[in-house]
Amino acid sequence: xxxxxxxxxxxxxxxxxxxxxxxxxxxxxxxxxxxxxxxxxxxxxxxxxxxxxxxxxxxxxxxxxxxxxxxxxxxxxxxxxxxxxxxxxxxxxxxxxxxxxxxxxxxxxxxxxxxxxxxxxxxxxxxxxxxxxxxxxxxxxxxxxxxxxxxxxxxxxxxxxxxxxxxxxxxxxxxxxxxxxxxxxxxxxxxxxxxxxxxxxxxxxxxxxxxxxxxxxxxxxxxxxxxxxxxx
Amino acid sequence: xxxxxxxxxxxxxxxxxxxxxxxxxxxxxxxxxxxxxxxxxxxxxxxxxxxxxxxxxxxxxxxxxxxxxxxxxxxxxxxxxxxxxxxxxxxxxxxxxxxxxxxxxxxxxxxxxxxxxxxxxxxxxxxxxxxxxxxxxxxxxxxxxxxxxxxxxxxxxxxxxxxxxxxxxxxxxxxxxxxxxxxxxxxxxxxxxxxxxxxxxxxxxxxxxxxxxxxxxxxxxxxxxxxxxxxx
DNA sequence: ATTACAGTGTGGTTAGACCACAGACTCTCA
DNA sequence: TGAGAGTCTGTGGTCTAACCACACTGTAAT
Numbered sequence: 001x002x003x004x005x006x007x008x009x010x011x012x013x014x015x016x017x018x019x020x021x022x023x024x025x026x027x028x029x030x031x032x033x034x035x036x037x038x039x040x041x042x043x044x045x046x047x048x049x050x051x052x053x054x055x056x057x058x059x060x061x062x063x064x065x066x067x068x069x070x071x072x073x074x075x076x077x078x079x080x081x082x083x084x085x086x087x088x089x090x091x092x093x094x095x096x097x098x099x100x101x102x103x104x105x106x107x108x109x110x111x112x113x114x115x116x117x118x119x120x121x122x123x124x125x126x127x128x129x130x131x132x133x134x135x136x137x138x139x140x141x142x143x144x145x146x147x148x149x150x151x152x153x154x155x156x157x158x159x160x161x162x163x164x165x166x167x168x169x170x171x172x173x174x175x176x177x178x179x180x181x182x183x184x185x186x187x188x189x190x191x192x193x194x195x196x197x198x199x200x201x202x203x204x205x206x207x208x209x210x211x212x213x214x215x216x217x218x219x220x221x222x223x224x225x226x227x228x229x230x231x232x
Numbered sequence: 233x234x235x236x237x238x239x240x241x242x243x244x245x246x247x248x249x250x251x252x253x254x255x256x257x258x259x260x261x262x263x264x265x266x267x268x269x270x271x272x273x274x275x276x277x278x279x280x281x282x283x284x285x286x287x288x289x290x291x292x293x294x295x296x297x298x299x300x301x302x303x304x305x306x307x308x309x310x311x312x313x314x315x316x317x318x319x320x321x322x323x324x325x326x327x328x329x330x331x332x333x334x335x336x337x338x339x340x341x342x343x344x345x346x347x348x349x350x351x352x353x354x355x356x357x358x359x360x361x362x363x364x365x366x367x368x369x370x371x372x373x374x375x376x377x378x379x380x381x382x383x384x385x386x387x388x389x390x391x392x393x394x395x396x397x398x399x400x401x402x403x404x405x406x407x408x409x410x411x412x413x414x415x416x417x418x419x420x421x422x423x424x425x426x427x428x429x430x431x432x433x434x435x436x437x438x439x440x441x442x443x444x445x446x447x448x449x450x451x452x453x454x455x456x457x458x459x460x461x462x463x464x
Numbered sequence: 465a466t467t468a469c470a471g472t473g474t475g476g477t478t479a480g481a482c483c484a485c486a487g488a489c490t491c492t493c494a
Numbered sequence: 495t496g497a498g499a500g501t502c503t504g505t506g507g508t509c510t511a512a513c514c515a516c517a518c519t520g521t522a523a524t
Contacts (some may be wrong), residue, residue: 002507002508003507003508003509004280004507004508012316012319015320016319021320021321022321024321028473028474028475029474029475030473030474038509039508039509039510040509040510041273041507041508041510042507042508043278043511044475044476045277045280047475048236048277048280048281049280049284050316052281052285053284053312053313053316053317054313054317055313055316055317055320058474058475058476059474059475059518060474060476060515060517061473061474061475061515061516061517061518062472062473062474062516062517062518062519063474063517063518065517066473066474066475066516066517066518067382067474068474068475069474070320070507072317072320072322074313074314074317074323078310078313080285081285081286081287081306081309081310081313082306082388084244084247084282084285084287085285085286085287085391086308087244087247087248087286087306088253088254088302088304089253089254090254090304090387091306091318091387091391092305092387095386095387095388095389096388098386098388098389099386099388099389099392102334102335102338102389106334109233115459116278138467145361151244153405154327154330154331155322155323155324155325155327156252156314156327156328156331157327157328157330157331157334159323160331160392161318164388172500174483198421203356206248216343228253234476234477235476235477235478236476236477241519260504260505260506261505261506262505270477270478271478271479272475272478272479273477273479274476274477274478276506279506290505290506290507291485291505291506292485292486292505292506292507293484293485293486293487293504293506294485294486294487294488294503294504294505295486295487295488295505296487297507298485298486298487298504298505298506299504299506300505300506345466390472411483417470424498448500
């Protein structure tokens with residue numbers, strides 16, 4: 001077993017045992033190195049991996065943002081991983097879109113009325129009405145979908161949803177260049193968003209799920225993702 | 233931007249541009265360091281991250297298994313990430329199980345008859361009939377479920393399925409100790425597996441999906457995962 | 465009291481050395 | 495001529511020891 005894996009194992013144990021909790025600080029790299037009788041290099045490699053996994057955040061200096069702190073950001077971490085694999089051409093974008101449809105439909109169907117995430121979603125829609133440039137619109141759109149997914153209350157689904165969206169974010173941005181008429185498209189997307197949110201708030205999960213699926217597939221189809229996700 | 237992130241960016245570009253493909257070798261660490269004008273340490277940190285993401289595999293020595301090679305194993309990488317987050321107690325096991333049900337039901341419904349993965353699944357069932365100890369059985373069980381998911385032909389869903397299963401592998405192993413009668417349970421599980429596979433082979437996706445959902449929920453419920461996944 | 469500055473501890477980076485490993489090569493000897 | 499032993503080379507794995515930038519903390523000078 002490689003040295004940095006030993007460090008990883010040790011840290012994972014600290015987490016499992018509850019000795020290290022969210023917001024907690026890891027010992028300094030030099031201290032850990034001495035405690036585990038390994039070099040600082042190996043400690044750093046382990047920390048790098050945890051950072052890539054979204055489990056810790058490293059900050060220099062001193063004070064509140066300094067040191068290596070335990071966080072919980074599985075979404076962005078999974079997103080980076082998926083993005084890299086898309087780059088290797090072994091995760092087709094069509095499969096990602098299809099999976100998004102699957103997860104978001106499920107979440108829309110089970111979204112619970114009254115949770116804070118839904119209020120945030122509504123606020124985001126208002127902001128989108130005033131967004132002028134495309135990138136701002138897309139960023140708000142991403143947050144809206146994530147908020148909607150959160151309303152279902154399953155953190156794994158939320159994280160995966162966010163990661164899928166993140167993995168193809170640049171891709172989606174590029175796609176908009178293919179659109180014949182962005183104004184028309186954005187107007188349609190905004191209307192669809194309202195309809196989805198209304199269905200959710202009316203406790204009509206089935207309709208919400210169908211609308212979400214059509215919404216996502218419609219966008220990528222119009223923007224020209226060659227492959228058509230298998231129809232439900 | 234930190235140095236190792238620069239290296240990561242460079243490698244990702246090589247992948248995107250197709251200069252680096254599956255099975256291909258990265259330049260040696262020393263060569264990359266010189267080419268990018270950074271230290272070997274920084275190159276190594278980048279490689280460690282890619283390794284954690286399941287994008288490359290590092291091997292010492294010389295010959296076919298040596299050097300840093302591009303692979304495509306998103307499943308195990310995502311699994312490690314999820315496992316760590318479970319350790320931080322911010323991804324409840326119940327949510328993972330629920331997501332498994334979601335993904336596997338979907339996959340079972342769309343599994344295509346005749347693909348190699350289904351033949352492998354059938355072979356695994358035969359092996360499970362002869363498996364004596366629990367851990368062997370569970371390992372085969374995991375492979376069966378992954379094979380079933382692969383039959384749907386969506387690589388993202390397959391990878392996520394595998395990762396979810398991997399994230400709670402140890403957990404599942406521990407759970408079996410809670411079972412009152414392993415022989416009875418394993419007999420039931422085997423019968424359920426056969427029924428699922430039969431439904432798939434009869435092109436009865438709806439039934440297959442229902443059976444899979446019941447199969448997974450039943451196991452965790454019997455084994456005592458407190459939380460009950462929200463009913464469909 | 466306010467300000468300037470040195471001190472301290474954090475992660476970030478580097479250079480250079482040595483190790484174990486595994487295949488390729490070469491030399492020796494039967 | 496063939497087989498075996500020994501050497502060479504290049505890979506990643508690890509370690510040490512230094513230096514940097516940063517951000518707060520305490521202290522001393524004004």
